[in-house]
Amino acid sequence: MKSERAKKISPSATLEITSRAKKMKKEGKDVVILAAGEPDFPTPRRIKDAAIKAIENNFTTYTPTSGIPELKEAICKKFERDNGLKYTTKEVMAHCGGKHALYLAFQCLLNPKDEVILHIPYWNSYIEQVKLAEGLPVEIMSKPDMSLDMDQIKSSITDKTKVLLINSPSNPSGYVIKKEEALVIGEILLKNKDLFLISDEVYEYFIYEGKHINIASLFPELKERILIVNAVSKSYSMTGWRLGYCAGPEELISSMTSLQDHMTSNPSSISQIAAVEAISGEQEDVKIMLQEFTKRRSFLVDTLNRFPLISCSPPGGAFYAFVNIEKTGMNSVTFADKLLSESLVAVIPGKAFGMDNYIRLSFAASREALEKGVERIEKFLKTV
Ligand SMILES: Cc1ncc(COP(=O)(O)O)c(C=O)c1O
Missing domain, CATH: 3.40.640.10 (Type I PLP-dependent aspartate aminotransferase-like (Major domain))
Known part of the structure; x- marks a missing residue:
């Protein structure tokens, strides 16, 4: 049924794992999602207000x-x-x-x-x-x-x-x-x-x-x-x-x-x-987000680097830690799969980005989620 073009396309691994984790969460599992590539902040008030006004003005x-x-x-x-x-x-x-x-x-x-x-x-x-x-x-x-x-x-x-x-x-x-x-x-x-x-x-x-x-x-x-x-x-x-x-x-x-x-x-x-x-408009909200991400980045990178089997360099930008998992002996898909099913932490396998010896963790997640996530990763690594 499918065209040759459609046969060549793979689904987005990032979207796939995030929706799997969200589904598990809906089923009542306490999943920590460090997979999504999106800030956990709400859209700033000034922007929401402008949009509401647009709807009220029938700009539709x-x-x-x-x-x-x-x-x-x-x-x-x-x-x-x-x-x-x-x-x-x-x-x-x-x-x-x-x-x-x-x-x-x-x-x-x-x-x-x-x-x-x-x-x-x-x-x-x-x-x-x-x-x-x-x-x-x-x-x-x-x-x-x-x-x-x-x-x-x-x-x-x-x-x-x-x-x-x-x-x-x-x-x-x-x-x-x-x-x-x-x-x-x-x-x-x-x-x-x-x-x-x-x-x-x-x-x-x-x-x-x-x-x-x-x-x-x-x-x-x-x-x-x-x-x-x-x-x-x-x-x-x-x-x-x-x-x-x-x-x-x-x-x-x-x-x-x-x-x-x-x-x-x-x-x-x-x-x-x-x-x-x-x-x-006023760009203050961007600065606030950046300040928060700066703190989370330090926390995440410092903590992960204390674990013996994994390592990551502090990222210069964006909001991801790209973590080398080579020493675990697992490829990224197995690692991400086991981490999600056994320890309830969702991360993206580096294979999706062309590097099967890495996983990607997003620190655009709440501090609480990050703390819980790293605690579970530490325990998970002890079972490897
Ligand atoms: C590097 C890069 N470019 C482009 C995009 C697309 O962003 P948008 O959500 O605006 O489509 C993303 C989203 O994850 C991204 O990571």
Whole structure:
């Protein structure tokens, strides 16, 4: 029954394990979920109020596909405020989540067998989305400290290479690219005139060490070959609102808009109004979240590193601990499966990110959940 295309697609391991854990919780089991990639904070009051007002004002009809003018203007201002980048409203658009921005970008950039270079560990949806666009993911292993391997990027470029994909801060490793690396990436793009860069910056505001580097701002001459993907999902604890956005060359944005016309039309009108408030209102809530994540990160990383069989480096950004489990002798799927069924802690097996000797724990969970989770992990490790 299934098409060849459908046969090639794997379900999202991150969503799968989270829904399994949620189901167990519903059945009355005391499961600690450290799997989900979403802040546990409620969406800030100011944003909820803007959305409620939108509903009361009957702002509930279709909007232009690429987003309402107020949102597009807010997106342009955000890029100028945070990244020093000037875009016109024709160079930005809104989507149903950052995920859909990426999907559309691959569909609009790739011809069959075009290659996309990306680093392991990668966010799992990239691979499936590239495959859906009939492209070929070219997976490069990050260096042991999770930094980008520039020599490998250079040697992987062929005449079929279309896109270089960078995700900083990275999900799952938390790696944040350094200015020196960004400069090398820019040089690679200058040298390879047909190469396009997709920069996934959805964790931009969650940085604990160093600062967010935006490659487009370092190389204004490359603006026509860079697509920046972002979203309000993580930044403002709005994962369920499904509102992502991007900025890039007008020609690409125009194609992505045409495709979106036939896929989802506009993202939710209410979410768009909420996103205007999120992006352009007072940014205090982001700072509060960052402060809390900073504390949780220290707690989680310090505690996990006390356990003999596992280790993890403090992530520079995002809100995940990427933990090496090699010494347990288990692969990541077995580890995550046993940890969930025997000790009731849900984590994501690193296999989903291309590294079967790691697991990913989210510290976007309450302090109480983290404490309970690590206590159970410690006990679990003693049984290994
Ligand atoms: C690296 C990365 N990019 C993009 C996304 C998509 O975010 P959204 O929820 O806005 O679709 C995620 C979500 O987990 C992510 O981790």
